[in-house]
Amino acid sequence: MVSVQALRRVNFWGGMITALTVVLAIIWAxxxxxxxxxxxxxxxxxxxPYIALWPETLTFQHYIHAITATQIxxxxxxxxxxxxxxxxxxxxxxxxxxxxxxxxxFPGRKLLWWLILASFMVPTQALIxxxxxLVAQLDLLNTWAGxxxxxxxxxxxxxxxxxxFDQVPRDFRExxxxxxAGEFRILSKVYLPMNWGVTTALSIVTFIxxxxxxxxPFLSVxxxxxxxxxxxxTQVNDAFGVYYARELAAAVLAGLPVALAYLLFQRxxxxxxxxxxxxxx
Amino acid sequence: xxxxxxxxTLIAAVLVAPFLAIYxxxxxxxxxxxxxxSFTDAPLIGDGNFVGLDNYARLDSDPRFxxxxxxxxxxxxxxxxxxxxxxxxxxxxxxxxxxxxQSAVLALFFLPYILPVSVVYLIWDWVLNFQFxxxxxxxxxxxxxxxxxxxxxxxxMPAMAVVTIWWTAGFSILLFLAGLxxxxxxxYEAASLDNASRWTVFRKITWPLLYxxxxxxxxxxxxxxxxxxxxxxxxxxxxxxxxxxxxxxxVFQRAFQQDQGGRAAAVAVTLFVLVVAVSxxxxxxxxxxxxxx
Numbered sequence: 001m002v003s004v005q006a007l008r009r010v011n012f013w014g015g016m017i018t019a020l021t022v023v024l025a026i027i028w029a030x031x032x033x034x035x036x037x038x039x040x041x042x043x044x045x046x047x048x049p050y051i052a053l054w055p056e057t058l059t060f061q062h063y064i065h066a067i068t069a070t071q072i073x074x075x076x077x078x079x080x081x082x083x084x085x086x087x088x089x090x091x092x093x094x095x096x097x098x099x100x101x102x103x104x105x106f107p108g109r110k111l112l113w114w115l116i117l118a119s120f121m122v123p124t125q126a127l128i129x130x131x132x133x134l135v136a137q138l139d140l141l142n143t144w145a146g147x148x149x150x151x152x153x154x155x156x157x158x159x160x161x162x163x164x165f166d167q168v169p170r171d172f173r174e175x176x177x178x179x180x181a182g183e184f185r186i187l188s189k190v191y192l193p194m195n196w197g198v199t200t201a202l203s204i205v206t207f208i209x210x211x212x213x214x215x216x217p218f219l220s221v222x223x224x225x226x227x228x229x230x231x232x233x234t235q236v237n238d239a240f241g242v243y244y245a246r247e248l249a250a251a252v253l254a255g256l257p258v259a260l261a262y263l264l265f266q267r268x269x270x271x272x273x274x275x276x277x278x279x280x281x
Numbered sequence: 282x283x284x285x286x287x288x289x290t291l292i293a294a295v296l297v298a299p300f301l302a303i304y305x306x307x308x309x310x311x312x313x314x315x316x317x318x319s320f321t322d323a324p325l326i327g328d329g330n331f332v333g334l335d336n337y338a339r340l341d342s343d344p345r346f347x348x349x350x351x352x353x354x355x356x357x358x359x360x361x362x363x364x365x366x367x368x369x370x371x372x373x374x375x376x377x378x379x380x381x382x383q384s385a386v387l388a389l390f391f392l393p394y395i396l397p398v399s400v401v402y403l404i405w406d407w408v409l410n411f412q413f414x415x416x417x418x419x420x421x422x423x424x425x426x427x428x429x430x431x432x433x434x435x436x437x438m439p440a441m442a443v444v445t446i447w448w449t450a451g452f453s454i455l456l457f458l459a460g461l462x463x464x465x466x467x468x469y470e471a472a473s474l475d476n477a478s479r480w481t482v483f484r485k486i487t488w489p490l491l492y493x494x495x496x497x498x499x500x501x502x503x504x505x506x507x508x509x510x511x512x513x514x515x516x517x518x519x520x521x522x523x524x525x526x527x528x529x530x531x532v533f534q535r536a537f538q539q540d541q542g543g544r545a546a547a548v549a550v551t552l553f554v555l556v557v558a559v560s561x562x563x564x565x566x567x568x569x570x571x572x573x574x
Contacts (some may be wrong), residue, residue, distance in 0.1 A: 013479070014377065017373075017374055017377060018374070018377050018378065020374065021371070021374030021375060021377070021378070021386060022386060024371065024374070025375075025386045025389040025390055026389065028389055028390050028393075028447070029389040029390075029392060029393075031393075031404050031405065031408050031447070032392060032393065032404065034404070034407075034408060034415055035400075035403070035404040035407060035408075038407060046413065047412070047413045049413075050418075051415060051418055089299075089303075092299070093299040093300040093303060094300060096296040096297070096299060096300070097296060097297050097299075097300040097301075099296060100292075100293045100296035100297050101297075104289050104290075104292065104293040104296070105286075105289060106289055106290040106293035106294070107290065109293075112297065112301075115304070119304070119308055120560065121556060121557045121560035121561070122308060122312065122553075122556075122557075123504075123507075123508050123552060123553055123556040125508045125510060125529045125532075125552070126315065126508075126529075126532070126549040126550070126552045126553040126556070127307075127308075127311040127312065127315060127549070128529075128532065128533065128536070128549075129315065129318070129325065129532065129536045129542055129545055129546055129549060130310075130311035130312075130314040130315050130318075130546075131307065131311055132325065132326075132536070132537075133311075133314070133325070133326055133542075134306070134307070134310070134311060136326055149306075149307060150307045152303045152307065153300075153303055153304060153307060153308060158300065182292075183292045183296075208395060211397065212395075212396070212397035212398065213397075214397065214398050214399060214511045215510055215511060215529075219533075219537065229399075230397040230398070230399040230400075231399070233399055233400075233403065234399045234402060234403070234515055234518075244407055244410070244413065247403055247407075248403060248404070248407060250403070251399070251400045251403035251404060252400075254397060254399060254400050255396045255397060255400040258395050258396060258397065259392065259395060259396065261395075262388075262391070262392065262395040263388070266384060266388060269395070270387075270391070270455055273452065273455060274455055274456065274459050277452075277456055277497065277501065278497070
């Protein structure tokens with residue numbers, strides 16, 4: 001039998017571990033809080049030699065400055081355009097390919113599947129030289145299309161789609177075939193509606209991944225007005241001297257869309273990310 | 282029947298075409314080209330003469346390449362195993378919480394992972410700022426002399442490791458949590474009936490059942506840390522990038538700053554082969570451990 005003392009002891013240590021986890025979580029998120037709160041202080045308050053967890057004067061002046069006096073508006077438009085474009089193209093092409101792999105038999109199916117699995121290993125960072133050559137030859141440097149092109153592939157999305165399409169009971173397909181429905185009709189009327197959940201989840205994370213991309217957007221754009229926001233806020237200093245709070249306000253603006261996407265769709269985001277690592281959540 | 286199959290093939294070709302076209306254009310073609318130009322003295326854009334294995338032979342005596350290789354290895358050492366352990370411990374803690382409390386605490390650990398590297402850089406550059414950074418108050422409080430952390434060679438990589446673990450741990454925690462949830466509660470109930478201690482339960486139940494996830498987290502991190510560039514580049518701005526050189530940075534510098542596409546490609550190929558080798562090894566290990574059960 002479990003003695004009462006033993007149970008108490010277990011509860012005490014269990015409680016300690018839980019408390020420790022919560023404290024660590026707060027410490028973990030503290031740099032984020034510190035970044036946000038510093039961006040809401042006047043510049044002279046930011047550089048005071050002591051720690052003030054709350055601003056004496058709360059100000060949005062740095063945000064107003066970022067929006068009205070820098071190119072951040074441009075960068076936002078570029079980031080949104082690129083992220084939406086990549087998401088649409090990647091999700092559509094992956095869904096179609098995943099459907100073919102799951103539901104149709106055709107010569108070369110095995111080879112295609114093998115190619116997709118093999119592509120997991122390819123480090124895209126190693127391909128930057130030849131991506132640059134390719135995009136330069138197509139005359140797409142400093143354009144949205146050029147920023148998008150090498151980012152249009154996430155093989156894992158095809159694999160996730162195939163898994164989900166595989167799970168749709170065969171009866172649905174047979175019924176649709178009996179009705180003389182074509183493949184595109186079956187996909188759009190049966191398979192897609194049954195998998196809206198995973199489609200939204202994958203779209204959200206593809207958007208986040210593209211929004212966050214740094215290396216390729218950084219290499220393929222040299223004109224400041226064509227930069228995405230992740231590149232722009234680190235590469236352009238449009239004023240002399242250092243303005244810490246201003247930089248942090250720009251950082252908050254750059255992180256806001258993805259942070260909001262995560263906080264609003266927490267379940268979906270974590271589901272898609274777990275799936276993309278090859279685990280069923 | 283035959284017509285049906287031919288129709289199937291045609292439809293499949295149409296469905297697969299968009300993906301396949303992009304795949305050939307941005308995966309296969311650049312990979313082939315990368316190998317090709319690594320045997321030439323080509324600039325970034327344009328043709329070069331065939332030089333055989335020269336570009337590879339020169340790596341051994343190139344001090345910057347050596348720095349890059351060492352720093353990458355050092356960074357891997359500082360992040361992969363420590364990152365896995367930190368994430369496992371946090372996941373064990375988080376898994377004790379239930380419902381909304383768990384999602385809230387998980388969100389605090391996970392938020393950094395969802396942010397772009399630029400934001401992570403700006404926040405930590407501010408936290409580590411030599412004059413006004415909040416971390417300097419902590420050094421003062423501990424009685425340690427202030428150091429310009431990102432400008433000091435000895436501190437640079439460890440600092441990058443801390444920032445990287447802080448940034449990416451959320452992902453590993455998420456995977457560990459999924460693994461922990463998959464362990465049936467009955468096993469733990471049986472163990473508690475046997476009065477097993479917390480440590481025994483971990484060692485005999487949690488750890489073995491979690492092993493596949495642990496090895497997955499470990500390899501995913503190993504592969505992504507081999508490819509480190511963004512943080513190192515951003516934190517080296519205005520500093521001494523040549524001291525903080527890593528493999529991808531070397532490729533970037535040779536190709537884009539020194540216009541030596543061929544020599545850069547040799548290092549890109551090296552990285553490529555390294556990452557593929559690790560992936561294949563991982564796959565084999567998983568298959569072997571899967572076959573044992």
